[in-house]
Amino acid sequence: MSEKEVLRIEELNVFYGAIHALKGISLTVNEGEIVTLIGANGAGKSTTLNTICGLVKPKSGKIIFEGKDITGKTAHDIVKMGISQVPEGRRVFANMSVLENLELGAYLLKDKAEFKRRLIRVFERFPRLAERKGQLAGSLSGGEQQMLAMGRALMSAPRLMLLDEPSMGLAPLLVKEIFAIIKELNEQGTTILLVEQNAHMALSIAHKGYVLETGKIVLSGPARQLAENPQVKEAYLGGVKGGQRRHILSLMVPILAMKQRRFICMNMPLFHFLIFYAFIINHYFIYVRKWHFSSYKAIWL
Numbered sequence: 332m333s334e335k336e337v338l339r340i341e342e343l344n345v346f347y348g349a350i351h352a353l354k355g356i357s358l359t360v361n362e363g364e365i366v367t368l369i370g371a372n373g374a375g376k377s378t379t380l381n382t383i384c385g386l387v388k389p390k391s392g393k394i395i396f397e398g399k400d401i402t403g404k405t406a407h408d409i410v411k412m413g414i415s416q417v418p419e420g421r422r423v424f425a426n427m428s429v430l431e432n433l434e435l436g437a438y439l440l441k442d443k444a445e446f447k448r449r450l451i452r453v454f455e456r457f458p459r460l461a462e463r464k465g466q467l468a469g470s471l472s473g474g475e476q477q478m479l480a481m482g483r484a485l486m487s488a489p490r491l492m493l494l495d496e497p498s499m500g501l502a503p504l505l506v507k508e509i510f511a512i513i514k515e516l517n518e519q520g521t522t523i524l525l526v527e528q529n530a531h532m533a534l535s536i537a538h539k540g541y542v543l544e545t546g547k548i549v550l551s552g553p554a555r556q557l558a559e560n561p562q563v564k565e566a567y568l569g570g571v572k573g574g575q576r577r578h579i580l581s582l583m584v585p586i587l588a589m590k591q592r593r594f595i596c597m598n599m600p601l602f603h604f605l606i607f608y609a610f611i612i613n614h615y616f617i618y619v620r621k622w623h624f625s626s627y628k629a630i631w632l
């Protein structure tokens with residue numbers, strides 16, 4: 332794989348009013364790579380992509396694409412330069428046909444022959460879109476809408492594709508299909524920055540990964556190494572099952588105790604203590620260690 336740098340982010344700070352959403356993050360994406368950015372809800376993953384795309388203006392820091400400073404450029408200019416985003420939740424135009432959605436992806440293109448070539452390539456990649464080209468995008472299934480959103484992004488022939496949670500809301504089989512497509516796109520030459528909560532799948536196809544926690548990058552490295560990292564395993568790869576066990580056990584203590592009525596009558600103070608203990612333990616795992624929720628999500632997918 333070539334080591335040519337496609338994207339470099341330096342010390343990016345983004346605020347939404349008083350909310351400091353990105354706290355000086357830096358990352359690089361090299362040509363031909365899939366780089367994944369993983370993290371829990373609200374970590375700042377979408378903010379990172381939206382800032383690269385020019386939809387959100389950073390307070391400080393730099394975004395360098397193919398050696399050019401694109402910080403603060405408009406979204407329109409950034410698409411022109413070769414970056415395209417598949418947004419979170421697909422955002423297809425529901426009342427427009429599949430074909431019209433794809434046409435919008437190439438709205439900057441004037442060359443009709445090139446437009447046709449790109450359309451053929453997208454239809455070859457996603458035969459289901461070809462079968463449904465006249466159908467309203469809003470009537471497509473979740474997986475088909477994801478394919479349409481990816482097809483629309485491909486219509487601008489991007490050199491860097493930003494994917495925001497492509498697996499969101501899809502059944503496990505479709506998640507596999509979408510990830511296989513992402514891998515293929517990459518093998519055919521598209522560099523990809525992939526944002527995911529499904530850390531397991533993302534790390535399985537990525538070359539490199541970054542872990543984002545409340546606006547800061549806390550870990551980074553080759554994807555395989557990250558997948559083996561105990562912190563990542565515990566927080567994002569289902570290692571939390573230990574936490575779930577503690578969670579369930581802590582709930583079971585008072586339930587089992589309740590079954591023993593005689594135990595309760597004879598040990599009222601102890602029983603109250605057990606309920607208090609269960610409350611504290613659950614509170615700790617649910618609210619203090621916020622990753623708990625995202626890890627549940629990772630396990631489901």
Ligand SMILES: Nc1ncnc2c1ncn2[C@@H]1O[C@H](COP(=O)(O)OP(=O)(O)OP(=O)(O)O)[C@@H](O)[C@H]1O
Nearest residue numbers: 347350352370371372373374375376377378379528
């Ligand atoms: N338009 C906005 N206005 C105000 N705050 C925002 C806005 N967009 C995001 N935020 C806040 O910025 C932080 C990062 O949000 P972001 O959407 O980037 O997280 P995320 O990692 O993509 O989360 P998720 O996995 O839920 O999509 C959150 O605290 C969020 O509430």
Ligand SMILES: [Mg+2]
Nearest residue numbers: 376377378419
């Ligand atoms: Mg998001």
